[in-house]
Amino acid sequence: MTTAIPSKPPVETDVAVIGAGAVGMFQVFQLGLQGLHCHLIDALPHLGGQCAQLYPHKPIYDIPGIKACSGAELVERLREQMAPFAPTLHLAQQVQTLVQQDDGRWLLGTDQGTTLLAKAVVIAAGVGAFVPKTVKLEGIEALVGHSVHYHPADLGPLALQGQHVLVHGGDELAVQAALDAVHHQAASVTLMHRRDVFTAPEALLAQLRMHQDAGHIRVLAAQPQALQAEGSALSAVTVTLPDGNSHDLDVQQWLVFQGISPKLGPVADWGLELVKKQLPVDTGTFVTEAPGIYAVGDINTYPGKRKLLLCGFHEATLAGFSIAEYLTDKPVLLQYTTTSTRLHELLGVTGTLPT
Incomplete structure (x- = not known):
């Protein structure tokens, strides 16, 4: 891959998350717990991906601790959960180019002219960008x-x-x-x-x-x-x-x-290894073959893969720790949101349940 020179200076960020579906939104939350700021990009003009576009009113029964909630309700809960970390949103935009720079960072360009320079990238694009028929x-x-x-x-x-x-x-x-x-x-x-x-x-x-x-x-x-x-x-x-x-x-x-059609789109042109239109990842880190590029949710593949929201949330959690260790080059201390004052500060909570 060669270094591309953008027409104007790109916006620098810790992590760019491609895909604002349920897993991408939870990824922002997990990265926020690691103190990392995210830019969140999606081809749809709203958050939520499949949950918002395909089944906003249908009940989902396999979210831990929630007996049932609709797709729209889940999206709203995830939006509230990631809100303390104030991700920068780039909606109704599709990432067209992804090029590694000489310093190891990744330059992203969208079809709307947005350019980002990210230390790490998470591809949470599901089955691809949703394009309306x-x-x-x-x-x-x-x-x-x-x-x-x-x-x-x-x-x-x-x-x-x-x-x-x-x-x-x-x-x-x-x-x-x-x-x-x-x-x-x-x-x-x-x-x-x-x-x-x-x-x-x-x-x-x-x-x-x-x-x-x-x-x-x-x-x-x-x-x-x-x-x-x-x-x-x-x-x-x-x-x-x-x-x-x-x-x-x-x-x-x-x-x-x-209706809408999921299209893999420009992902196929980024030089990453694809197996049946999915990105192979290491299950310990969820990194792809390219250092600094991670994949979570339906876009990735590995032995035993199951395309379930629950699995995507698990992948986003491990990817969050892995990215933090990749960027700091040292092990990340495991902390719990129940007891960690640092996490409470990041979340803007006092440690008591909200009323």
């Missing part, structure tokens, strides 16, 4: 982020108030979004899918039928054909009905739930 219509690119949204969960409720809303998709997230749009007082709500069958819990489907019968939600089996817009403002979408006829819908906000 886009709608292929002429002129739609100018509307993305304004009136066409591939990450609708990041819209505030006021964004839909008084608007003609088209929800496009057939899964639980799409059904929930249509119900939420009614709750947020949209002027009209249309739930469109290629067929009028939706994959969602019966309780949600019952709510959908109730609002459909009351005229609050229009359910439409159709496919988008064209759009009408001025600048970044959408005004209508032309759809094709099952009988072949076309119909124009008044639409000001288009929420797209066509």
Whole structure:
């Protein structure tokens, strides 16, 4: 690998964590306990990775000490847990380049022009960067982020108030979004899918039928054909009905739930050893073949690997100790959050349970 020269001085940090899913967030916490500051990077515009994107409302039953919590609840708990260490977030950005420098540090560059110079890097990218499946219509690119949204969960409720809303998709997230749009007082709500069958819990489907019968939600089996817009403002979408006829819908906000695809992306170009699109690691340290580059969660592989959140949390814990020893070149004293005054200071707690 050769040294790259960035166009402007990079931001220096202890550790860069690539991937802001559950394991990446817990990695920030574990590194914080070691007194290390992190920059956290993710292709999604929000924290949480798979938990937030694929099953925010579904219960998770195998988190130790928690009988059940939803994906969204787990993300919020992890956000609160890492908050004392104030990681610098770089969301809606994908790391494109990773190059080792002459002094052993690693230079990262994102597709948004962010450059970081890190003493160590943790790749917690899961099965890859989540990329939404886009709608292929002429002129739609100018509307993305304004009136066409591939990450609708990041819209505030006021964004839909008084608007003609088209929800496009057939899964639980799409059904929930249509119900939420009614709750947020949209002027009209249309739930469109290629067929009028939706994959969602019966309780949600019952709510959908109730609002459909009351005229609050229009359910439409159709496919988008064209759009009408001025600048970044959408005004209508032309759809094709099952009988072949076309119909124009008044639409000001288009929420797209066509699913997401995990893509390994630039990781394959970083010169690291890959085995079936995963990074082999040493199970004592979770370092890859490259000194200073670690991998935790679903992106790594080793004998006996299990793709479970619990295992990812364990890997992040050991990686945290390993990185601290790598950067200080000396053993790290094991301390317990129950008794260590140093850890209490880092966490900003008094040693008593919060009320």
